[in-house]
Amino acid sequence: MAGLSREDLASRAIASEKYVRRMLATHGLRPTRQRIGLIKLLFGSGNRHVTADCLAAEARAVQMPMSLATVYNALNNFANVGLLRRLEIGVGRTVFDTSTSDHSHFFFEDSGEIADIAVDGSRLAQEIVVPEGYKIAKVDIVVRLRKAS
Amino acid sequence: MAGLSREDLASRAIASEKYVRRMLATHGLRPTRQRIGLIKLLFGSGNRHVTADCLAAEARAVQMPMSLATVYNALNNFANVGLLRRLEIGVGRTVFDTSTSDHSHFFFEDSGEIADIAVDGSRLAQEIVVPEGYKIAKVDIVVRLRKAS
DNA sequence: CTGTGTGCAAACTCTTTGCATAAGT
DNA sequence: ACTTATGCAAAGAGTTTGCACACAG
Numbered sequence: 398m399a400g401l402s403r404e405d406l407a408s409r410a411i412a413s414e415k416y417v418r419r420m421l422a423t424h425g426l427r428p429t430r431q432r433i434g435l436i437k438l439l440f441g442s443g444n445r446h447v448t449a450d451c452l453a454a455e456a457r458a459v460q461m462p463m464s465l466a467t468v469y470n471a472l473n474n475f476a477n478v479g480l481l482r483r484l485e486i487g488v489g490r491t492v493f494d495t496s497t498s499d500h501s502h503f504f505f506e507d508s509g510e511i512a513d514i515a516v517d518g519s520r521l522a523q524e525i526v527v528p529e530g531y532k533i534a535k536v537d538i539v540v541r542l543r544k545a546s
Numbered sequence: 547m548a549g550l551s552r553e554d555l556a557s558r559a560i561a562s563e564k565y566v567r568r569m570l571a572t573h574g575l576r577p578t579r580q581r582i583g584l585i586k587l588l589f590g591s592g593n594r595h596v597t598a599d600c601l602a603a604e605a606r607a608v609q610m611p612m613s614l615a616t617v618y619n620a621l622n623n624f625a626n627v628g629l630l631r632r633l634e635i636g637v638g639r640t641v642f643d644t645s646t647s648d649h650s651h652f653f654f655e656d657s658g659e660i661a662d663i664a665v666d667g668s669r670l671a672q673e674i675v676v677p678e679g680y681k682i683a684k685v686d687i688v689v690r691l692r693k694a695s
Numbered sequence: 696c697t698g699t700g701t702g703c704a705a706a707c708t709c710t711t712t713g714c715a716t717a718a719g720t
Numbered sequence: 721a722c723t724t725a726t727g728c729a730a731a732g733a734g735t736t737t738g739c740a741c742a743c744a745g
Contacts, residue, residue, distance in 0.1 A: 484636075485634070485635060485636025485688065486634060486636065487633075487634025487635065487636050487686075488634075503677065505680070506683060512677075514674060516670070516673070516674060518687075521665070521670065521687070522689070524665070525663065525665060525689060527689075527691065528652065528661075528691065530693060530694055531654070531691040531692065531693060531694055532691065532692055532693075532694045532695075533689055533690070533691060533692075534655060534690040534691060534692040535689075535690040536687065536688070536689050536690070537636075537686075537687070537688045537690065538667075538670070538685065538686070538687050538688075539634065539685070539686045539687075540671070540674060540676075540682055540684075540685050541682070541683040541684040541685070541686065542676065542677065542680040542681065542682060542683060543680065543681055543682075543683040544679060544680060544681075545679055545680055545681045546681075
């Protein structure tokens with residue numbers, strides 16, 4: 398892959414518009430003002446788990462208001478090209494993870510928060526007998542946590 | 547637990563209204579006509595994965611039409627008392643599993659179908675370091691399958 | 696009787712879409 | 721210029737809720 402990877406950017410503390418633009422170009426996405434702003438928010442501070450709604454609120458907070466539909470479009474675009482990972486946590490709304498590496502998640506039932514776990518699904522995948530004609534696309538593991546009584 | 551368990555009923559090929567009524571009573575639910583009908587549909591034929599929508603369609607098919615809202619209420623009630631397991635698969639709609647035992651799921655991305663896998667999450671759970679003050683409520687593992695190319 | 700469940704429709708939340716306008720190359 | 725993205729509002733899907741009526745204990 399030519400250009401800068403997502404990890405490179407994240408580790409660089411980002412912010413430089415130049416890198417963001419190249420990151421988008423690398424994935425075949427036009428560097429629009431909105432996308433650039435969102436990428437900065439998403440990758441500017443370590444791994445994150447965001448919804449369209451909360452990301453739009455953040456954008457508003459930094460004086461970069463944009464349509465909620467645009468945020469949805471952008472997040473879907475980013476996920477489709479591999480910049481983000483769509484999480485299937487089963488809360489009502491779609492959550493996007495800025496870390497695309499193979500890892501699992503804690504889901505805190507009391508607060509609704511999500512956190513990464515190092516445990517990956519690939520090891521587990523090896524012991525599974527896959528049905529004829531299919532291959533494993535992804536293994537999602539969610540550890541749901543409840544307050545200890 | 548006094549009375550008949552869900553497994554007992556399922557293995558008995560069910561249908562007897564007497565058992566269904568006791569099953570509901572055991573879990574503190576009134577045996578209304580609608581609930582009885584739904585239980586028969588749900589547990590009358592092996593393990594199943596249903597949505598409110600498809601279950602309502604089945605009820606209609608057997609001349610037991612009822613409001614979709616009632617089906618939603620019933621499914622939620624059943625899940626809350628432990629008769630069903632709510633699956634967090636992340637497709638747009640909520641899926642209920644008639645098997646409440648610890649097991650995982652295949653999700654066929656082409657057809658949207660769901661199938662059980664014997665692999666359980668409890669073993670995996672043992673190697674996870676749980677955050678202070680929390681305990682594991684459930685471990686959901688979904689193996690997403692794609693047509694092999 | 697008393698309380699709970701049902702049915703219906705309306706409300707609600709999250710997400711996508713259509714179309715005119717704006718912006719990127 | 722030509723193409724693709726944005727913004728807005730409307731449409732959509734899935735689910736829940738409020739209230740009058742029906743039914744179970």
